[in-house]
Amino acid sequence: MIKVSILGATGYTGQELARMLCQHPQVEIVGLGTQNYVEQSFAHVYPNFRGVLELPCKGIYDPELITKADVIFLALPHGFSAPLVEKIIEQGKRVIDLGADFRLKSPEIYAEWYKTVGPTKEQLAKAVYGLPEINREKIKTATVIANPGCYPTTIILGLAPLLKQKIIDKNFIIIDSKSGVSGAGRSLNLTSLFCEVNEDFKAYGLPRHRHTPEIEQELGTVAGEEIQVTFTPHLLPMSRGMLSTIYAVLKEPLGFAEIEQLYKEFYKDEPFIRIQPRGEFPHTKWVLGTNYCDIGINVDERTGRITIISVIDNLVKGASGQALQNMNIMYGLDETLGLTRVALYP
Amino acid sequence: MIKVSILGATGYTGQELARMLCQHPQVEIVGLGTQNYVEQSFAHVYPNFRGVLELPCKGIYDPELITKADVIFLALPHGFSAPLVEKIIEQGKRVIDLGADFRLKSPEIYAEWYKTVGPTKEQLAKAVYGLPEINREKIKTATVIANPGCYPTTIILGLAPLLKQKIIDKNFIIIDSKSGVSGAGRSLNLTSLFCEVNEDFKAYGLPRHRHTPEIEQELGTVAGEEIQVTFTPHLLPMSRGMLSTIYAVLKEPLGFAEIEQLYKEFYKDEPFIRIQPRGEFPHTKWVLGTNYCDIGINVDERTGRITIISVIDNLVKGASGQALQNMNIMYGLDETLGLTRVALYP
Amino acid sequence: MIKVSILGATGYTGQELARMLCQHPQVEIVGLGTQNYVEQSFAHVYPNFRGVLELPCKGIYDPELITKADVIFLALPHGFSAPLVEKIIEQGKRVIDLGADFRLKSPEIYAEWYKTVGPTKEQLAKAVYGLPEINREKIKTATVIANPGCYPTTIILGLAPLLKQKIIDKNFIIIDSKSGVSGAGRSLNLTSLFCEVNEDFKAYGLPRHRHTPEIEQELGTVAGEEIQVTFTPHLLPMSRGMLSTIYAVLKEPLGFAEIEQLYKEFYKDEPFIRIQPRGEFPHTKWVLGTNYCDIGINVDERTGRITIISVIDNLVKGASGQALQNMNIMYGLDETLGLTRVALYP
Amino acid sequence: MIKVSILGATGYTGQELARMLCQHPQVEIVGLGTQNYVEQSFAHVYPNFRGVLELPCKGIYDPELITKADVIFLALPHGFSAPLVEKIIEQGKRVIDLGADFRLKSPEIYAEWYKTVGPTKEQLAKAVYGLPEINREKIKTATVIANPGCYPTTIILGLAPLLKQKIIDKNFIIIDSKSGVSGAGRSLNLTSLFCEVNEDFKAYGLPRHRHTPEIEQELGTVAGEEIQVTFTPHLLPMSRGMLSTIYAVLKEPLGFAEIEQLYKEFYKDEPFIRIQPRGEFPHTKWVLGTNYCDIGINVDERTGRITIISVIDNLVKGASGQALQNMNIMYGLDETLGLTRVALYP
Numbered sequence A, B, C, D: 001m002i003k004v005s006i007l008g009a010t011g012y013t014g015q016e017l018a019r020m021l022c023q024h025p026q027v028e029i030v031g032l033g034t035q036n037y038v039e040q041s042f043a044h045v046y047p048n049f050r051g052v053l054e055l056p057c058k059g060i061y062d063p064e065l066i067t068k069a070d071v072i073f074l075a076l077p078h079g080f081s082a083p084l085v086e087k088i089i090e091q092g093k094r095v096i097d098l099g100a101d102f103r104l105k106s107p108e109i110y111a112e113w114y115k116t117v118g119p120t121k122e123q124l125a126k127a128v129y130g131l132p133e134i135n136r137e138k139i140k141t142a143t144v145i146a147n148p149g150c151y152p153t154t155i156i157l158g159l160a161p162l163l164k165q166k167i168i169d170k171n172f173i174i175i176d177s178k179s180g181v182s183g184a185g186r187s188l189n190l191t192s193l194f195c196e197v198n199e200d201f202k203a204y205g206l207p208r209h210r211h212t213p214e215i216e217q218e219l220g221t222v223a224g225e226e227i228q229v230t231f232t233p234h235l236l237p238m239s240r241g242m243l244s245t246i247y248a249v250l251k252e253p254l255g256f257a258e259i260e261q262l263y264k265e266f267y268k269d270e271p272f273i274r275i276q277p278r279g280e281f282p283h284t285k286w287v288l289g290t291n292y293c294d295i296g297i298n299v300d301e302r303t304g305r306i307t308i309i310s311v312i313d314n315l316v317k318g319a320s321g322q323a324l325q326n327m328n329i330m331y332g333l334d335e336t337l338g339l340t341r342v343a344l345y346p
Helices: A012-022 A081-090 A107-114 A121-125 A132-141 A150-164 A211-223 A256-266 A316-330 B012-022 B081-090 B107-114 B121-125 B132-140 B150-164 B211-223 B256-266 B316-330 C012-022 C081-090 C107-114 C121-125 C132-141 C150-164 C211-223 C256-266 C316-330 D012-022 D081-090 D107-114 D121-125 D132-141 D150-164 D211-223 D256-266 D316-330
Strands: A002-007 A027-034 A071-074 A094-097 A127-129 A144-146 A168-179 A230-235 A242-250 A273-275 A293-300 A305-312 B002-007 B027-034 B071-074 B094-097 B127-129 B144-146 B168-179 B230-235 B242-250 B273-275 B293-300 B305-312 C002-007 C027-034 C071-074 C094-097 C127-129 C144-146 C174-179 C230-235 C242-249 C273-275 C293-300 C305-312 D002-007 D027-034 D071-074 D094-097 D127-129 D144-146 D168-179 D230-235 D242-250 D273-275 D293-300 D305-312
Touching (some): A002 A012, A012 A316, A071 A081, A071 A316, A081 A121, A094 A316, A127 A132, A132 A150, A150 A230, A150 A242, A168 D242, A230 D242, A230 D305, B002 B012, B012 B316, B071 B081, B081 B121, B132 B316, B150 B230, B150 B242, B150 B293, B168 C174, B211 B230, B230 C242, B230 C305, B242 C174, B305 B316, C012 C027, C081 C121, C127 C132, C150 C211, C150 C230, C150 C256, C256 C273, D002 D012, D012 D316, D071 D081, D121 D127, D150 D168, D150 D211, D150 D230, D150 D305, D256 D273
Parallel strands (some): A002 A071, A094 A144, A168 A230, B127 B144, B273 B293, C002 C027, C094 C144, C174 C230, D002 D027, D094 D144, D168 D230, D273 D293
Antiparallel strands (some): A168 A242, B242 B305, C242 C305, D242 D305, D293 D305
C-alpha cells in the first residue's frame, strides 16, 4: 500500500482527492492536514465521508504528515508550498503540489503575477509540470510534481496537436473559458455567495487572469516557439465543470477528417482523452466527477478557422484527478486506478 | 460473472443502474433494452459512457435480453412489468422490477391508483418487497423483487424503529417529503422543463400521491396494524436528492438518547444506514450518488413530538442502488459491491 | 413626495426596498445608510441601479438620514434598532423596522431567543406588528412598525381564518417551511456559499428556530388563546421564495367549499391575498418579486385533516414589500403603489 | 389608450410582453392568441397573472385579435408571420413581429437557413429592422417591425461603434455568446428538460447557428461593407440572461479612454445602453427583467486586441422589451414606458 498524506485536505480539491483515494485499491491515507479544522474528524467537516474516512485532521505543519507518508499531496493556497516541498524532499519523499507555486519556470514571472516570492530557480528546476499527456516520461521519475491549473489543462490538451504540427497561426489564438464555482475554493468571498452567483453569468479576471503566463509558457513549450494568447475566463452558475472554446486560424486549408485524424493519432493511447465524432461537442456533464477531457472539433471551411471545445471537471482532471493520475504514473500503476469511470448523470 | 440485462436502460434509473454495474467487479452487462433508441449505441444516448459501455440497445421485447442474462432489471413505466416477469421466471431467471407494478399486494388497490390492470394475486404472491433493511432474508431466495419507491424508502426506513416498538401514536403521522426532479424521469412534460422548475418550489400530487398506498401497506406490515398517514410530496429545483420530514407523537415521554439507542440497535449491522449524532440533520448532498440513507432525529420534549429527517439519493437508494443491493443479496455477495462509497461533493 | 431613508440599504432587503421605492410615484429616497459601503455610490454596490439610484451611502448613524426624512426604514441585524427608533420618534418621524427587535412583546422572551437585550417594555408598547391583513387599523396611525418575519407572514396568513373561527385543534399544528437562500442575507457564512447550497436541501434551525416565539405570539393573538406549534424550516437551493406547508386537524367535518368560503370571506378586500381554486396549489414562482401571498387549501375528508400551502417572496411580502405596504397604509395611499403587479416568469 | 393584441401570448416571450404591457399606463390588452390554450383564461395558463390579466385566450387566427387592436404583436414560431402580417396591414394596423420571418432582407437566404418559404421580396421591403439604437427614425413611421433576435441584439449593440468608425479589422471578429434556457421557448424538447440543462454547460448550434446571417447582414449595414464573423452560441444553466464576449483586432493602437469616449458618444442619448467604467464588466443579473444592454470594454494594449462584453435579458431587450420600446417609438411615447427600471436582485 502507498501511504499518502494530504496537506490542505479540507478545501474542495483536498476533499475531492480524499474521495478518490478512498476508492483506490492500493492507497492508504495516513494523514490529513488542515488550517481551520485541526483535531476535528474529517467526517465531521465533510459528513459525506461518515463511516468511510473518520481520521482526525492535523495542522498542516505537523511533521507526522510527512514522516508517515510515502507521497504527500499539497492542496494549499499559493505561497505555502516552497518550504514544505523542501522538507518533504529532504526526507526522500515525493510530493505532488496542486497549487500554483511550482508551475511557472521563472521566479520573476511568478513574483509579478502572484505578488509574493515563490520557489527559487533551483527549487523550480526540480519540478515536473504534471500533465501526463505531454510529460508522462518525466513524471515517472519525478520527485516534485507541479500539478497543472484547471484552465491550462483544458487549453493545452485542446491545442497541443495543432501547435505540435504547426498548422495554426501562433499569433492568433483566442480562448474563451467558462468555469463552475468550485474553482474558487471554499473560502468566504462575497462573489462566492449563492445569491451572487446563482442565475448569473459574468466574465472575470480581466484584463489578465493569473493562469495566462502558465498557459503561454506551456503552449510555448509544446509549440517550440513563444505563444501569446487572448484568454477570458467566465463564471458559470454551477458547482463543477469547465469548458474552453478555443478559436484559431488554420495556416493551410484542412478538413475535419484530417484534423480529427491528427487528434486521434496524438492521443491514441490516452485513457482520459475522448475525441468527439464530427458534429458532436462535449457537455461539461459528460465528465462530471471523472478524469476525462472530452474534445470537440469544428472546422469552418468558409473562414478557414478552427474551433476546439475542450471540457473537464475542474476538480478532477483540473486538479485532484490529474494529481492522482500523476501518482499512479509515479508508482508504475494502472493510470486509471481510483478514478471514477462514468460521470454521474443527470 | 453475473450476466445482467436492463430493460428500460435509457431512462434515468436505467442509466444510473448501468453506471453502477460498470463499476461492479462481478457483473457483465449483456443486454440493454429501450423503447426509443433501438439499435443505437448506449454511449450515443448517454455520452458519459463513451469508452466504457458502447453496447447497442435492443427493443425491450427482444428475447435475447432474457435468454442471455442471469438476472433482468426492469426500469419501465408502470403497466409493462407483469407479462415480462412471467416470461423471465418461466425461463428460470430472476428479476428485479424497479417499477411500481409488483409493490402493492392487492390488485384492486393497484387498479384504483394506477387506473389499469396490474399483476394477478398469484403473480404478486411471488414478489418480495425489496427493502433489505426489513426483508433481507426473503430477498436472498426471491425470484421476483419489487424494488421500493423512492418516497416509501425514506419513510419506511425513517419510521420502522418507532413503529416496531409501538412508541408513537399510529393515528398521527405527518410526512412532508421533497424530491429532486430526476424522480420524474426523462419523459417530455411541461412540468419538467428547466424554466418551469428552476428557481421554483411547489407541492404536487395532492390530494393523494400514488405512493400513499405503498407507504401505508409497508408501514402497516412493520407495525403489525393498519396505518394511515398524511403525505405531501414537493418538487425541489435540483436534479437529485430526496428528504422526508416525518412528524409523530410519542406515546410516552422519551429522550433523544433512548430514541437514538433504538435506531442504532435497529440498524446496527446495516452498511447503508447512518444515524446522525444529536443536533445534526442530514443534507441530501451527503448521500449524492451513494446508496446511503442518512437519518436525523429531533425529540421535542416540550411538545412530546418527534421529528425524523431521512435523506437518500432518489436514483440510488431510491431506485437503482437499492436494486443493485438486492442483487448482491440474491447472489450472496458483499452488499456494497458496485456501489459508490463517498458522495461527490460539492 | 414622501421623503424616505433606508438604514441598512446595502443588504438584500435594503436594496429590494430601494428597488420598489424607485418605482413608487410618491416617494423620494433622501438617504441610504450602510455599515460597509460608506461614501460609495449605491449603484457601485448594486450596479443594477446604475442610472437610476446613484446616491452615495452614509454611515447608519449619520443624523441627516433621520433629519431629512419623513419615514425611516430599518433593515439592520437584530440589536441595532432600539436606540435608533428612540432617536427617530423623538424627532417626530415614523419608523418601519424590518428587523426582529420590536416583534416580540416580551423583553424576556426576546432576551432568551436573541441572547441580547432588546427594547424595553415601554418601547415595545409603542410598536404595532405590521401585518396589514390583521392589523390594518392600528398601522394607519402607528409611529413604530415592527415588520413581520418572513416565516411568520406565510404562517399567520395561512392559519388566521381557521384560528379565528376556532375550527381546528389548537393543540395540533405542524408547520413545515422552506425558504430560498436570500433569507440569510448577504453576510459571509460558509453555509451561504454557492457550492454548499447548490443542489442541496436540508432542514436547519432545529431544535427550535428564532421565529417560533413570534409565530406562537401572533397566532395566539389571532386565536385568542395560547398556541404551541411544531415548526421546521428548510433551506431551498434557490435565491427567492418561501413556501409553508401547514398541517392541522379539523374539529368538525368540513368540506373544501366551506373552508374556501371562509378564506374568501376573511380576505375579501385584500389586494395581496390570492386563494387558489380547488385542486390548485401555489408555486413560489407565481409571486416572485411581488407582494402577493398565494394560498392553497387541501381538505382530506378521509383523515379529517387540512393542509394549507402558503407562498410568498421572502424579500417582498416577507420583508420589503410588506414594509412598503405598511408605509402606503400609514400615509393613506393606495396600498399597491410601488409594488410590482406581475411576477417575473420564467 | 393603445389597443394591443398578442398572437402567441402563451409562449415565454408572449407572456413576458403581457407582463410589461400590464404595467404600461397607456396600453389596453384587447386580445390574446394562442395555439394550445384556446378558451382558457390567461391567468390559468400563467397563474402569476391571477387577478391582473384574466382574459380568455383565442385561436391565433381569430379575426377579432386584429380588428379590435391598433397594434398587433406576433410571438410565433418562424413561418407563421407572412400571411398574418398581410392581413394586418390590409386593415391599416401596425405589427411588431418578434419572430425571425421579416429579419433577413433576402428570401433566398431565409429559405436556405429556415428550410421553408418566407415573405416575398415585396413583403420584406415593408419591414424595418427594429433596433432603436440604429434605426429609430425608420421605426417611428414603420408599419411592420422585424424585432431583432436576442443574439444579434447583444452583438450589434456591442460592435456598432467600432464598425461605424472602421477602427477594427472587419476580417477578424470572433463572437462567443452564452444564453439562458428561456431562449429556447416553452416547447417540449429533451434538451430543455431540467435534468438535462441543470449543472451543465455546452456549445450548440455548431457549425453555424441560424442567427449568423442576421448578425452578418446587420453588422454589414452598420459597417457599410460585408462582414463575416465566427459565432458560437452556448447554453447556460439558468433561465434568463445573455452575454456575448466579442473579440476584435484594432487597426491602430487606441487606449481605453478613446474607445470609451467613442461608445459614450455613440450612445449618448440612449435610455437603455449603459457603458461600464474601466475595469468593470457587466453581469447578466444586472439587467434581469429590464430592457438595458450593459456593455463592458477591455483594450489589451499588449496584443492590440479589444474585447467587448455585452449583456441583456434575452426575453426583454432580446425580445419583448425591445418590441415594447419599438411600440413606444411608433406612438411617439416616452421610450421607457412600461419597462422595468431596476433589475430584480438577487
